Amino acid sequence: MTTEPTTTARPIVVHGRWTGYRMLLLARLRELFREPEVIFWIFLFPILLALGLGVAFRNKPPEATRVVIAVQPGSEHIAELLRRGDAKSLKVELQPPAQAAQNFRLGKFDLELLPQGDAVEYVYDPARPESVLARSIADSALQTAAGSRPAVATTSRVNSEPGSRYIDFLIPGLLGMNLMGSGMWGIGFALVEMRQRKLLKRYVATPMRRGDFLLALASSRLILMIVELILVLGFGIFAFHMKVLGSWAAIALVTCLGALTFAALGLLTASRAQKIETASGIMNVVMMPMWIFSGIFFSYERFPAAVIPVIRLLPLTALNDALRAIILEGSSLASQAAPLAVLTVWGALCFFFAVRFFRWT
Amino acid sequence: MAFTMQEQVVVRCRDLRKTYEGKVEAVRGLDLTIYAGQCYGLLGPNGAGKTTTIEILEGLLAATSGTVEILGHTWRDHAPQLRESIGVSLQETRLAEKLTVRETLELFGGFYHHARPVADVIEELSLTEKADAWVGKLSGGQKQRLAIATALVGNPRILFLDEPTTGLDPQSRRQVWDIVRRFQSEGGTVLLTTHYMDEAERLCDYISIVDHGQVIAAGTPPELISGVGGQHCVEFALDPAPPNASDLWRTLPGVGSAQANDGITTLTVEEPHRTIPALLALVEQNHWRLSQLTTRQSSLEDVFVHLTGRHLREE
Ligand SMILES: Nc1ncnc2c1ncn2[C@@H]1O[C@H](COP(=O)(O)OP(=O)(O)OP(=O)(O)O)[C@@H](O)[C@H]1O
Ligand SMILES: [Mg+2]
Numbered sequence: 008m009t010t011e012p013t014t015t016a017r018p019i020v021v022h023g024r025w026t027g028y029r030m031l032l033l034a035r036l037r038e039l040f041r042e043p044e045v046i047f048w049i050f051l052f053p054i055l056l057a058l059g060l061g062v063a064f065r066n067k068p069p070e071a072t073r074v075v076i077a078v079q080p081g082s083e084h085i086a087e088l089l090r091r092g093d094a095k096s097l098k099v100e101l102q103p104p105a106q107a108a109q110n111f112r113l114g115k116f117d118l119e120l121l122p123q124g125d126a127v128e129y130v131y132d133p134a135r136p137e138s139v140l141a142r143s144i145a146d147s148a149l150q151t152a153a154g155s156r157p158a159v160a161t162t163s164r165v166n167s168e169p170g171s172r173y174i175d176f177l178i179p180g181l182l183g184m185n186l187m188g189s190g191m192w193g194i195g196f197a198l199v200e201m202r203q204r205k206l207l208k209r210y211v212a213t214p215m216r217r218g219d220f221l222l223a224l225a226s227s228r229l230i231l232m233i234v235e236l237i238l239v240l241g242f243g244i245f246a247f248h249m250k251v252l253g254s255w256a257a258i259a260l261v262t263c264l265g266a267l268t269f270a271a272l273g274l275l276t277a278s279r280a281q282k283i284e285t286a287s288g289i290m291n292v293v294m295m296p297m298w299i300f301s302g303i304f305f306s307y308e309r310f311p312a313a314v315i316p317v318i319r320l321l322p323l324t325a326l327n328d329a330l331r332a333i334i335l336e337g338s339s340l341a342s343q344a345a346p347l348a349v350l351t352v353w354g355a356l357c358f359f360f361a362v363r364f365f366r367w368t
Numbered sequence: 369m370a371f372t373m374q375e376q377v378v379v380r381c382r383d384l385r386k387t388y389e390g391k392v393e394a395v396r397g398l399d400l401t402i403y404a405g406q407c408y409g410l411l412g413p414n415g416a417g418k419t420t421t422i423e424i425l426e427g428l429l430a431a432t433s434g435t436v437e438i439l440g441h442t443w444r445d446h447a448p449q450l451r452e453s454i455g456v457s458l459q460e461t462r463l464a465e466k467l468t469v470r471e472t473l474e475l476f477g478g479f480y481h482h483a484r485p486v487a488d489v490i491e492e493l494s495l496t497e498k499a500d501a502w503v504g505k506l507s508g509g510q511k512q513r514l515a516i517a518t519a520l521v522g523n524p525r526i527l528f529l530d531e532p533t534t535g536l537d538p539q540s541r542r543q544v545w546d547i548v549r550r551f552q553s554e555g556g557t558v559l560l561t562t563h564y565m566d567e568a569e570r571l572c573d574y575i576s577i578v579d580h581g582q583v584i585a586a587g588t589p590p591e592l593i594s595g596v597g598g599q600h601c602v603e604f605a606l607d608p609a610p611p612n613a614s615d616l617w618r619t620l621p622g623v624g625s626a627q628a629n630d631g632i633t634t635l636t637v638e639e640p641h642r643t644i645p646a647l648l649a650l651v652e653q654n655h656w657r658l659s660q661l662t663t664r665q666s667s668l669e670d671v672f673v674h675l676t677g678r679h680l681r682e683e
């Protein structure tokens with residue numbers, strides 16, 4: 008244009024290259040922290056879950072093994088032998104035969120003893136581990152009290168250090184699960200909602216750089232996930248005396264990589280969806296296999312050996328494996344090259360296709 | 369015309385066409401020329417193609433065919449520069465509810481290299497009281513003013529407003545008009561769409577009436593109104609109505625056109641004081657009974673009815 012229209016000079020502020028990005032990031036974080044549900048699902052939920060599961064599966068002091076002896080001639084003698092052989096871990100009761108049989112069946116006792124003259128018949132249930140244990144404890148107590156000597160000299164030592172408990176296994180899994188869940192919901196929902204509100208269209212009507220928009224979205228996830236990492240691991244350390252063996256820098260790096268990978272997956276699932284329902288359906292389908300197979304609550308090694316290599320290719324499996332190796336075993340980043348490569352490939356592919364398919368309007 | 373000092377073309381489109389999914393012909397061969405400093409109105413009923421047209425001009429939608437030039441440039445070659453020079457308010461955008469008015473404007477301002485200070489825009493759009501309120505808590509009129517504020521904060525040269533006052537109460541509408549006039553008085557160019565004829569008449573310097581994706585009439589409001597054959601309208605109803613009397617009415621002195629609609633006959637006339645006595649004499653002579661008689665200024669509504677036989681807003 009040659010001539011400017013006669014405009015009354017208005018005051019003007021000049022913005023730099025990154026102002027738009029900064030404002031987008033700030034807006035995103037403000038919106039997140041003003042949403043009570045976000046605070047609950049991202050910060051409170053994993054801690055409540057860890058607390059619940061940690062308490063439910065805590066390592067309890069061994070319970071006394073409960074044994075019932077059917078009242079018959081000789082049962083007093085058996086009871087006496089049992090008490091002498093192992094007074095600590097056995098809780099012995101005498102009951103009339105019918106009642107003893109009934110209570111064993113109901114699980115009130117782990118083992119039923121039927122005296123038969125000088126001999127004893129054990130009634131136990133091989134499907135109940137505590138019943139099998141009760142039989143062997145009772146048997147060794149009886150034999151010891153009756154004077155048999157062990158053929159091999161044995162000693163035992165107790166080992167239940169932090170690192171091998173269920174809670175130690177669980178916390179990195181919860182972290183991984185949350186990186187996936189909140190990454191996908193967080194990005195996917197936010198995008199579809201903005202598209203529905205025609206806000207994406209409104210943004211592209213400005214000089215906003217589209218790359219900045221995606222970058223701000225990803226950065227907001229990273230910030231949130233680092234906060235979450237500190238909260239969840241910190242909770243494990245303070246509430247369950249968990250020991251973090253690996254370096255925090257390595258853990259933070261893996262967390263960031265996981266957050267970005269799942270952000271990319273969220274971006275892909277939401278790249279075209281016009282409705283929240285569509286997006287949430289797609290996301291559930293994508294996440295379901297990982298909830299089941301990726302070893303959040305129990306080890307995926309329990310699945311048939313043939314499918315394990317496939318399970319290892321899922322991004323959440325890779326993330327959980329790397330987190331567990333570094334947190335629980337103190338492994339180095341380099342030793343986790345395989346799962347980290349799996350994560351990176353997933354993230355890069357998803358991002359590539361998401362940007363290609365992405366619909367702003 | 370107000371803009372003759374500087375006949376600089378700001379927006380030009382030629383033979384614009386848009387066919388959605390190969391079947392819905394939303395725009396069929398539309399030409400527009402908007403000059404610097406003008407407030408240009410696209411007036412048309414629902415589904416006329418106004419939104420489609422304005423979104424093509426805003427570079428948000430690709431035309432099926434035709435050319436668009438904004439400030440002498442095309443979207444294909446100069447999109448980033450053009451984005452810096454225009455401000456847009458879409459027909460339906462719901463801004464983020466949990467940001468405040470100020471935060472929203474800081475966000476939008478941040479996208480522009482040269483932006484206006486947020487505080488100035490807030491004050492200019494009378495949003496000072498609500499500056500720190502969440503967007504979700506604003507009234508309809510305040511939300512609409514904020515939407516326009518997000519377009520103004522980038523210090524645009526052209527403002528595109530798609531139905532800026534639809535659904536607003538009269539007071540809020542007048543506030544929007546004031547904002548538009550102020551922007552225009554400071555040298556800005558405005559393109560707005562509306563289906564309110566009074567809005568187009570009062571606010572716009574130049575109007576294209578759009579129907580079925582085509583411009584059916586264009587001109588300044590007085591030009592358009594004089595085109596219907598009279599500055600005034602005389603409306604009357606007869607009981608019982610004589611059939612096919614239109615030709616008869618046209619023989620009355622000073623009648624430009626005659627239209628019958630729902631039992632009411634509308635005559636456009638230049639001089640009501642000449643036409644009405646003649647009309648009354650004719651009624652008297654034929655022993656008809658006059659059940660209603662009003663006169664008023666002709667409006668764009670009459671132009672639309674005159675051109676299409678339909679009302680702008682079909683109730
Ligand atoms: N995305 C789309 N896909 C298919 N058809 C569409 C699409 N958008 C609009 N149309 C159709 O194109 C025509 C013009 O629509 P447009 O939105 O441009 O009208 P409008 O003049 O803005 O109407 P209103 O006053 O209701 O906003 C309508 O018939 C509409 O149904
Ligand atoms: Mg429209």
